[in-house]
Amino acid sequence: MSDKKTALRLAKNKVFKFIVVLFSLGSIIPLLFILLYIFKKGIGVINWKFLVGLPKPPGVTGGGIANAIVGTLMLILVASLFAIPLGVSGGVFLSEYRKSKLAYFTRLSVEILQGIPSIVIGIIAYLWVVKPMGKFSAFSGGIALGMIMLPMVVRSSEEVLKLVPRTLKEASLALGIPYHRTILRVAVPSALPGIVSGVLLGIARIAGETAPLLFTAFGNQFMNWNLFKPVNSLPLLIFNYAMSPYDEWQRAAWGASVILVIIVLLGNIISRMIVNKWKTRF
């Protein structure tokens, strides 16, 4: 009797494990399949001309995506210039004034900001930048992306700065080094690997953002270097070409997808490596 019971329990145990493994495979395999599929479709499209050439009208072969690459870089640059200084100093503030009332609200605000859909951030960038300036521009797109990146930078900076031992700051202060230099030249450099890795993750994230760019950076068929004019970006190009009926453009979208995925994955992988290899040992 009890033997039967035990056998049943063990059987249940096995069945359960089987189900768990099955469902795990069922979730990971399609995801990997998506990645592989993108590479299969896109890798053949990529060559030098594709990277440095400009888009051609539908029906004409041999178009490139240089304008989208340049645009993405411009957007990342503006976003970084906005989000990194503000984000890192926000992280310093939160780690230095950990328990203050203001820090509580700042932290809350940043956490909520991180969960706001990017399309809503796009609306804000439209209201705050596009509308007053009266035009779509790389600048407004960069600000939108910067606002998405900002909470990520704040939170990762705060976390690593909190790990800097108090004794290290004390050692610096005890040498007669003023507070601001202690923070900027002892605390921040010690936390630098973590900060850089957070920034990289943020860049990888915004590099693929599309929704907030639709009504800020807007997209542009031509090469544009002007910050105050509409600009294309990789995800925008993928979106527009993917939705187009032309085979040539769809092929270009696959190529652009591969490049975008590589950028995003590299950002994530490098960020991980920095944390593992270059970590400050206290």
Next chain:
Amino acid sequence: MENAVLRTERLNAYYGESRVVKSVSISVPENKVTAIMGPSGCGKSTFIRCLNRMHELVSGAKIEGKVLLRDKDIYQMESTLVRRKVGMVFQRPNPFPTMSIYENVLAGYKLNGIRLKRSEADAIVENSLRKAAMWDEVKDYLHRRGTFLSGGQQQRLCIARSLAVKPEVVLLDEPTSALDPKATSKIEDLMEELKESVTIILVTHNVGQASRVSDYTAFLYLGELIEFGPTERVFTVPKSKKTEEYLIGKFG
């Protein structure tokens, strides 16, 4: 008593409402090792943190009374200047992890934005490391990170770092509590040599250490100064019953 380099007058220190140092008046003689001993929680760390204005960094911390460095009230001086004149070494070795040994020694200059000529810098590094009795050990590794050194070496590096800015007084806050016996004895020997050029205030809860290295000993109990005098006298004929009980290990 000899020339006093540092003096406190009715010094009180608070964390919020609680008074952890109670009206301590003491004169620290020049070029001697003065040990501050007492059971843990007696306020000895807080006390020496008042001597280089580190105490005020804790929020809610406050002091009353005076601390005089060569008859000048340090609480009327620029705090960063005070800390350059009164250096400090902490319980746990804390070399700057992002800097090399060389840069660590020069941190007091570099981080203050003081530019040095290459030859000056080299001289300060060598001199400070020699004083900390570790020049020979590290002279070939000056440009490696300080965090790769052993605990005892790291602590001596921290001593060199505080000596490099040429302080008048160095506060050692239980500098050997995180070290093994061998490293401890090295640092104890070092203090003996150092006192020729600098005044040393040593906080310790180790009675043996106080008796081995100090010239003067102060005994702090529950924030009050129970006894202060030449070490030999304090250890042989303590005036206070409490000191005697502490010395024979009745508490703490």
Next chain:
Amino acid sequence: MNKERTFRAILILVGMILSLLLLAIFLSLLWGSFPSIKALGWKFFYSEEWNPITNKFGALPFLIGTLVTSFLALAISFPFSLAVSIYLGEYMRAGKISTLLKVTIDLISAVPSVIYGFWGLIILVPLVRNIEMKLNIPPYGVGIFTATLILSVMVIPYSATIVREVIELVPDDLKEAAYSLGATKYEVIKDVVLPYAKSGIFAGLLLSLGRALGETMAVTMVIGNNNKLPKSLFAPANTMASLIANEFTEAVGNVYLSSLIEMGLLLFIVTAIINIIGKYIINRTTVQMRE
């Protein structure tokens, strides 16, 4: 001394800017929604007609589209994400395979949504179209069902990561106690781990819901962008986020644009509340379990 004061003042200023940023976003959206709120009032929420030409702006089709796709996606993905988190949190806690899987999941969740959308458009849409033909329903290919599928795939890595972190927090001594009573792994998971991690898992679901509600690009590309109230699970529809994406730049007229902003406001409020509750629960359980 002066520099130190300036430095501290800057830090506090940054703290204030960051805490006011959220409020400023809220107020801006509210301000932008005013014309719509004034013109439409509550009708905005229950009217099903969306017709910019006649100036009719009813959000009901998009509210329903958003809720149906998000909740369905959550329901579909949950068994999968739970399985992944149980596998990584209980069966394969450490080791090379486990690390590899965790990293893979992290990397996959970093893939931009426009790429999921593209993939969905090329692979899923024809697939669904075939199914629809067999089932004898209008073979759009695009629609709520397709959008739900792509959303579920995208949500899995996100919720699996949160749930796994919660499961890993279950104290070992509790599990060991159960094992020492002779319980099997299945029994430990069912009777100790899952009950203990219940509220954390709920929070993970909530946060994933917040993600799904605001997901834009992948949905836009496969949902069919139909502004009518969907009649079936396979019908083309639209969500709030994808409507904003599609029509924002074309929105001429005060009320039109404003009603799109009001949808943004709605998304903002809902995701903000979801995040506050979700993170509150996570923080609370983390603190409890650490104690």
